[in-house]
Amino acid sequence: MDNQGKLYGIGVGPGDPELLTLKAVRVINEADVVFTAASAKRSYSLAMEIARPHLSDSVTLESLSFTMTEDKGATEAAWDANAEKIAAVMKEGKNAAFLTLGDPMTYSTFGYILKSLKKIMPRAQVETIPGITxxxxxxxxxxxxxxxxxxxxxxxxxxxxxxxxxxxxxxxxxxxxxxxxxxxxxxxxxxxxxxxxxxxxxxxxxxxxxxxxxxxxxxxxxxxxxxxxxxxxxx
Missing domain, CATH: 3.30.950.10 (Tetrapyrrole methylase, C-terminal domain)
Incomplete structure (x- = not known):
């Protein structure tokens, strides 16, 4: 537990890069790995584009693929698989950040990741940084x-x-x-x-x-x- 890293759920706001909070910018640049969601069809992430003007060159970025489907089994499998990837980083003692549009607790992919992560790492350290909806x-x-x-x-x-x-x-x-x-x-x-x-x-x-x-x-x-x-x- 003491050697595990921490997960930060970070809201990057609605679209204007100037609407990120100062704390969000600081934590993004201090994280060992920054994750963001993308569709299974392409790796583009709007959340990443919003945050990009604030990213230092040393930030490690990783895109997580999510299937856009009404098949509940497929979507839950994607949440679990991506949570496993985040957990792997944390188990190495590294800090991870997950970027999400708007606020992490409002109609957000982060909420599903959080549920899956708690199944894998029940005692995981998680800090949520709110964003403008x-x-x-x-x-x-x-x-x-x-x-x-x-x-x-x-x-x-x-x-x-x-x-x-x-x-x-x-x-x-x-x-x-x-x-x-x-x-x-x-x-x-x-x-x-x-x-x-x-x-x-x-x-x-x-x-x-x-x-x-x-x-x-x-x-x-x-x-x-x-x-x-x-x-x-x-x-």
């Missing part, structure tokens, strides 16, 4: 208050058509809908049923090249929404 960046970009007073905020996924919003929409005043690139028509129907459609806005690629603000989110139904699309809505 895409929805906080979007709210700031729009100068739009997320909540005030005693209002509530629901952060949910639109990947399955706004099911969660349909269940609790009448009980909240404001929502953030992540993963709004799928089932946009059903998501809009859920927003309309909750009285939020008219006070909603979508943001794509917030803080990055190609950023787009869509004031009428119904227009998303006539196009293919970008993977990096989220919706802010309220009553």
């Amino acid at each position: 895409s929805f906080h960046a979007a709210a700031a970009r729009l100068n739009r208050t997320l909540v005030e007073g005693e209002e509530s905020l629901l952060v949910t996924s639109g990947a399955y058509g706004g099911n969660q919003l349909q269940r609790v929409g009448n009980a909240v005043e404001n929502i953030v809908m992540m993963k709004a690139y799928k089932n946009i028509k059903k998501n809009n129907e859920a927003l309309a049923a909750s009285g939020m459609l008219e006070n909603s806005v979508a943001v794509t690629k917030c803080g990055r090249h190609g950023e787009e603000i869509i004031q009428d989110i119904r227009s998303l139904e006539t196009r293919d929404p970008d993977y990096w699309t989220l919706i802010l809505a309220g009553k």
Whole structure:
């Protein structure tokens, strides 16, 4: 245990390299190995590109391949295999960092890696360094208050058509809908049923090249929404 290295889960923010925290930059450059997630089809990592302006030449980088599939068995196998690679570094007494978009504890691949790592190394030392989320960046970009007073905020996924919003929409005043690139028509129907459609806005690629603000989110139904699309809505 005393000879094991430590894992740092590091949020690199939504896209603007200037939104990394000072602590994130320091730890990335002090780690022995820096891991990041990529798809099985290509090694490109947006998280790595965001962090790259801050990396020293001596940083050791390693890309971990994750399968983009609805096959739960295949995805869990990928999490376990990649956690094994991280554990191997830690067992050598080295410190590892895992870079993730936004915040490591919010709809993040790091959460799955953490679960798998705990199965392999139950007493592993792990420190999570928070990052700015895409929805906080979007709210700031729009100068739009997320909540005030005693209002509530629901952060949910639109990947399955706004099911969660349909269940609790009448009980909240404001929502953030992540993963709004799928089932946009059903998501809009859920927003309309909750009285939020008219006070909603979508943001794509917030803080990055190609950023787009869509004031009428119904227009998303006539196009293919970008993977990096989220919706802010309220009553």
